[in-house]
Amino acid sequence: MALLNNKAREEMDQHHFHPAVFFLIPLAAIFLQAYLPLRFPRFAVLDLPLVVTVYFAVSRRNPISGMLLGTGIGLTQDALTHLPIGINGILKAIVGYLAASVGMRIDVDNPGTRLLMMFFFTLLDSLLHLFIVRRLLDMPMEWHGLHEMIRAVVNALVGVILFAMLDRLRKRE
Amino acid sequence: MESFYSRYRNVLMLMVILLIQVIGLAVQVRRPATAAGRDGTQVxxxxxxxxxxxxxxxxxxxxxxxxxxxxxxxxxxxRHVRQHNQSLQAEVDRLRLEQASLVEDVLQNQRLQALLGFKQxxxxxxxxxxxxxxxxxxxxxxxxxxxxxxxxxxxxxxxxxxxxxxxxxxxxxxxxxxxxxxxxxxxxxxxxxxxxxxxxxxxxxxxxxxxxxxxxxxxxxxxxxxxxxxxxxxxxxxxxxxxxxxxxxxxxxxxxxxxxxxxxxxxxxxxxxxxxxxxxxSSLPATEESDIVTSEQKAAGVLAQRLPGADTGTAQPTIGPNGKILPAQNPNAPPPPVQPTPSLHPDRFTPGATPPATDLRPGATYPKQTFTEQIAPAPSAQPSGQTPPSKRSFPPKKAAQPAPAHGETQP
CATH class of the missing domain: 2.40.10.340 (Rod shape-determining protein MreC, domain 1)
Known part of the structure; x- marks a missing residue:
């Protein structure tokens, strides 16, 4: 993983997008996450809102904006469930913050870096979810390690492809 | 020198956002807005x-x-709509027969449940x-x-x-x-x-x-x-x-x-x-009741075609003694009293063969009865209520007087 020195960090620019992209892409991700499992039940293993959160957080390289975007995406996801609102909001806020912090320190344009990053952020999302549901809410939740590993691998693979597609939406400087 | 806020601004913002959401979670989980546990207005x-x-x-x-x-x-x-339609029609006919056979069970079940106070x-x-x-x-x-x-x-x-x-x-x-x-x-x-x-x-x-x-x-x-x-x-x-x-x-x-x-x-x-x-x-909907009636009629038609001598079980018009058609019986009316099945070989134990107790006198002798056999007609040939069942008399071996005062026997 290529670490950036101070000079490179200073030279590094935030990637810019059209303001509508910040609204439409997360909305499309949440919509597909809610709609596609109807036709393809196995699609539920994917977490498109998480992929989008990580992408915009590392692209903007601003922890606060990554955290706010993650909070918005997470709360919208929560609103579609019948569970208390805030579970995904907390998860995505933490992931967005950490992803933006990582984006400030490493080269996130490398596909290998993206693959590893998505893998670990998916696992982190699962662990935080387990903690919130079991400890904060005192609700039952089973942990299947193999399932979570498969989920992390699938999200990482899909993330690399989606990141490449979303790169095309960047504004030319 | 950087102030505390500017130095830890990102972490502080994260803490604030997380704290707000955790408090929101706690409020939702611990204090639902209604007794049924539904969401509050804001949620x-x-x-x-x-x-x-x-x-x-x-x-x-x-x-x-x-x-x-x-x-x-x-x-x-x-391409296959016509064949599909025919097979569906055949299936509808079969289901109507099935439904008609189940209707009696359903009605009996309803009566029993009404007796037991159930509310289906x-x-x-x-x-x-x-x-x-x-x-x-x-x-x-x-x-x-x-x-x-x-x-x-x-x-x-x-x-x-x-x-x-x-x-x-x-x-x-x-x-x-x-x-x-x-x-x-x-x-x-x-x-x-x-x-x-x-x-x-x-x-x-x-x-x-x-x-x-x-x-x-x-x-x-x-x-x-x-x-x-x-x-x-x-x-x-x-x-x-x-x-x-x-x-x-x-x-x-x-x-x-x-x-x-x-x-x-x-x-x-x-x-x-x-x-x-x-x-x-708590009762069958009107559409379902009308469907049952339709099914019974259609099933009776199918049965009459296949088995001309069979009892179709449908409500036939009842003809009164003066030849007028009587209204159909109310299906919810209580069933008529149970009548014993006529015996093929009547004897002195057959109902009606013995004079009523009020006519009996101690020490008196009574003549033997004339036994008769009632043969029920085929329902399809003669619907119930149109004509009385035909009776065939069996004369006793010895000469005997006709039975008194009981309509079931004839001299």
Missing amino acids: RLIRYWAVGILTPFEELFLFTGHGIRGAWNNYIDL QYIYQTVAAQVIGTSGTNQSRVLYIDKGSADGIHADMPVITPDGVVGKIRDVFSHTAQVLEINDQTSGLGIILEKTRLRGILRGDATGQTEIINIPSDERVQSGEAVITSGGDQLYPRGLPVGTVDRVVNDPERAPYVAILVQPAAKLSRLEEVLVITQIG
């Missing part, structure tokens, strides 16, 4: 916005897909709805349908498919409603096992598997046994198919009880259309 408002933003896209996708499929089905794939619930009215979305996570097994309060949908209405129970309505919006599936962890459904009559509560576990919990370990339950609604939860009508028993497993959380894993009858992961039960009544 409901957030859900309303999210659903309002996303469901138009879901409906658009759904109707586009249906349009393409409809064009295919309506204009291109019509029948489905009066349903609203068909399309499934347009899910929650998007496996932790929340909910569906969204394209019918809402504008279509008469209310919270807690049962949702079914022809295969079985799907769940119940949870949140209702103007043109959308949220359905809580039976395999969600927070759902609960009163069930009864069809053969063993074991009652229990069905719910979902964390993986989406439906299970019946708190079952004593000494119960003998076999896999494949049907599970139906018990009606005890006051939500679902009694007798709806829920699923079949998959297997019995130990429940470590509730030892020494076991759990019965159930395979749902409805395909919960591939639902496209569902029915919301909007009205339930």
Whole structure:
């Protein structure tokens, strides 16, 4: 993983997008996450809102904006469930913050870096979810390690492809 | 020198955002707005916005897909419609025969239940709805349908498919409603096992598997046994198919009880259309009653064609003694008193062969009776009530006087 020195960090620019992209892409991700499992039940293993959160957080390289975007995406996801609102909001806020912090320190344009990053952020999302549901809410939740590993691998693979597609939406400087 | 805020601004913002959400979670979990545990006004408002933003896209996708499929089905794939129609017609005829044979059982069941004070619930009215979305996570097994309060949908209405129970309505919006599936962890459904009559509560576990919990370990339950609604939860009508028993497993959380894993009858992961039960009544709905009458008439016609001598069992017009047609009997009227079947070889024990007790005198002798045999006519040839049953007399071996004062015998 290529670490950036101070000079490179200073030279590094935030990637810019059209303001509508910040609204439409997360909305499309949440919509597909809610709609596609109807036709393809196995699609539920994917977490498109998480992929989008990580992408915009590392692209903007601003922890606060990554955290706010993650909070918005997470709360919208929560609103579609019948569970208390805030579970995904907390998860995505933490992931967005950490992803933006990582984006400030490493080269996130490398596909290998993206693959590893998505893998670990998916696992982190699962662990935080387990903690919130079991400890904060005192609700039952089973942990299947193999399932979570498969989920992390699938999200990482899909993330690399989606990141490449979303790169095309960047504004030319 | 940097101030504390500017140095730790990012972390402080994260803490504030997380703290607000944790407090919000605590409020929702510990203090639900209503006794039923439903969402508070603010929470409901957030859900309303999210659903309002996303469901138009879901409906658009759904109707586009249906349009393409409809064009295919309506204009291109019509090659076998005629044969399909014939086979369906044959199946309808067969089902009408089946229904007619079951009607008597149903009516008898109703009478018995009325005697016992039971209140059977029948489905009066349903609203068909399309499934347009899910929650998007496996932790929340909910569906969204394209019918809402504008279509008469209310919270807690049962949702079914022809295969079985799907769940119940949870949140209702103007043109959308949220359905809580039976395999969600927070759902609960009163069930009864069809053969063993074991009652229990069905719910979902964390993986989406439906299970019946708190079952004593000494119960003998076999896999494949049907599970139906018990009606005890006051939500679902009694007798709806829920699923079949998959297997019995130990429940470590509730030892020494076991759990019965159930395979749902409805395909919960591939639902496209569902029915919301909007009205339930305590007697058969008018449409169903008229359908039963139609079925009886059609079944009688089919039977009369196939078996000319058989009793079709339909209500024939009754002709009174003066030759006028009497009105049909009220089906709800009490049944006529039971009459003994005429014996083929009457003797002195045959009802009516002995004079009434009031005519008997101590020490008196009475002549032997004339025994008769009543032969019932074939119902198809002579409908009941049109003509009295023909009687054939068997003269006694010795000369005897006619029987006194009993209409059943004739000299």
